[in-house]
Amino acid sequence: MGEQGETNVKRMSLIVTKGTLDWAYPPFILATTAAAMGLEVSMFFTFYGLSLLKKKLDLAISPLGNPAMKMPMAGMHMAMPNIIAMLPGVGSLATGMMEGMIKRKGIASIEELRQMAIEADVSMVACQMTMDLFEFKREDLIDGPSLGGAASYIETATKADINLYI
């Protein structure tokens, strides 16, 4: 980015801390939308959010403990009772249901949105401390993201017009 553009271009900086299928959507939808609108976007992936940078995504949801997760079923919205949600296989079932819902509605997958973000020059940084803590290796992650720490995040955030912790 040229020095001259700095005062005009709007910037958005996201900290991405969650790693479930449902919470993977907000950061990538915001990032790709903002980039398409001409904002300069950076994403800092930390804690459970780091897994969104893995080459092979295996995202899941769990309705356990989230009574607000109500799936549309037979014209109603149903939350899953915890005593059922905790049974083996029910997490996968719920994940499959949500994946199906997303697909039927024509919404892109996380892999597709992530690729769109990369192509739109969204800057991605993987948190070094999280990599050490959870024992991720650089080759577990997709190419592209650089490694950085909280200081590099703060540096970026002080210059952003929109800061969000997701």
Next chain:
Amino acid sequence: MGEQGETNVKRMSLIVTKGTLDWAYPPFILATTAAAMGLEVSMFFTFYGLSLLKKKLDLAISPLGNPAMKMPMAGMHMAMPNIIAMLPGVGSLATGMMEGMIKRKGIASIEELRQMAIEADVSMVACQMTMDLFEFKREDLIDGPSLGGAASYIETATKADINLYI
């Protein structure tokens, strides 16, 4: 709002993504407080947060998987063991306990805070994509909120002094 006021009025923009009874409080308390202080406030309701715009609220909490949810009981603070929290009816029991606590302390209900926000001219936008995904109909929601997407959120957020993702 007139063009002339734009440089002086402070603005707050919230993305509201959670739909449980406990997490419904922060956005509405922040919105009503900020509006009372003269800020221009906008709220974008998306994912599970969209349910906070339903005409008929049926908010619940679950202590499952949140060991930090400790209720004051007999002079102590007790977390509920997961093996109890997952039993049928215990989620409703915990919801009832929290509703009772809120009422005894004289704190407004979510319905009341939402009404206060509307009367204070807080701008509310319901996420169109979430409505499609979870099959909400416009008539399920209260009057007032407009429909919009991530682009309209970003547009608003670039002009706000306080941006929060809740």
Next chain:
Amino acid sequence: MGEQGETNVKRMSLIVTKGTLDWAYPPFILATTAAAMGLEVSMFFTFYGLSLLKKKLDLAISPLGNPAMKMPMAGMHMAMPNIIAMLPGVGSLATGMMEGMIKRKGIASIEELRQMAIEADVSMVACQMTMDLFEFKREDLIDGPSLGGAASYIETATKADINLYI
């Protein structure tokens, strides 16, 4: 801080709403890092986050309902099945595992990070309404933090360059 510095010093303002061991890290790491970089930092502790100001911390995690919490084990990353995670003692076991991981990697404890934040003059405010709601007494909390409400938070946030809701 002198009046003259006000226009130059960057400011970060955090709302801290979570009280589990894992989610206690982001606010304190961000606060201590930003303070070390010369930013003026303030933290508003509310809801479950208030417990991070307790004299005696008893933080815990639960893998329940968070399929993204995968511990490194035997060279793999394993999520704990909900049916196991909900058993009595398994929450403590997972908490112990995470504490061990954190210690082995040489990462500071929350108590240490909190002390560092205090020594770096990070401003801490405990939410008065949360204290009333959950029946905390002032003497349950460490010395230092002042008491305040949403209005004092908003006042601070309007002046900050980085606002995050954690």
